Amino acid sequence: MPLLDARSDRQLLAAHRAGERGAFDELVRRHGDRLWSVALRVVRDPDDAxxxxxxxxxxxxxxxxxxxxxxxxxxxxxxxxVHKCVDRIRHDRARPGLVGRRHHVLPAPDDPADRAMTRLAVVDALAELPVEQRLAVVLVDVEGYPVAEAARILEVPVGTVKSRCARGRLRLAGLLGHLREGG
Incomplete structure (x- = not known):
């Protein structure tokens, strides 16, 4: 098999279902980083993600x-x-001893201190959003998915994603207003 598999994702999944070794690995290689990025921004802990x-x-x-x-x-x-993230958040909420255990996602070492503080403030603010708003904002605003694709991922109508993003952004603006220059 070639180093880079030119087959589509659907073809790879079909090959996996047919028993081809390595086909699912290629899907993981293609999507793993974005899946982890979404999970990390939602559950906030690298180990949990x-x-x-x-x-x-x-x-x-x-x-x-x-x-x-x-x-x-x-x-x-x-x-x-997304379903596994929601399950993890619900599970953690049911275990009060874990509150406050969450780690911050550390910035890259070459980031200036003010950018690092801003990132930490954004991570904390995202954690304050209800999980439905957090998922919508992370998918659309952080990961850059089109609203229609985020709606398919979340299995809700496009209008629901738009309203969750709007409510989440409004709440984030209030939580992060102190970051504005002069504010």
Missing amino acids: ADVVQEALVAAYRRASSYRGQAEVGTWLHQIV
Whole structure:
């Protein structure tokens, strides 16, 4: 098999379902970084994000036969990650001893101090949003997904994503107003 597989995601998933070794690995290579990025921004802890993505990929691997082709494979994988993130957040809320245990996502070492502080403030502010708003804002504003794609990932209407983003942005503006120059 060539180093870079030219097959589409759907072809790779079909090959995986047919028993081809390595086909699912290629899907993970293509989508893993974005899946982890979404999970990290939602659950806020690198270890939890890694666990969420691993759980999601194991579920996708095992349930590949349940893929109906109504969404792109990448969207389907993101849906599974989003569901696992929500499960993790609900699980953590049910265990009060974990409150305050969350780590901040550390900035790259070459970032100036003020940018690092801004990033930490944004991470904290995102954590204050209700999970539905946080997911919409992370997918659309942080990860850059089009609203229609975010709607498919979240399995809600486009208007719902727009309203969740609008409410989330409004709340973020209030939480981050102190970052404005002169403010």
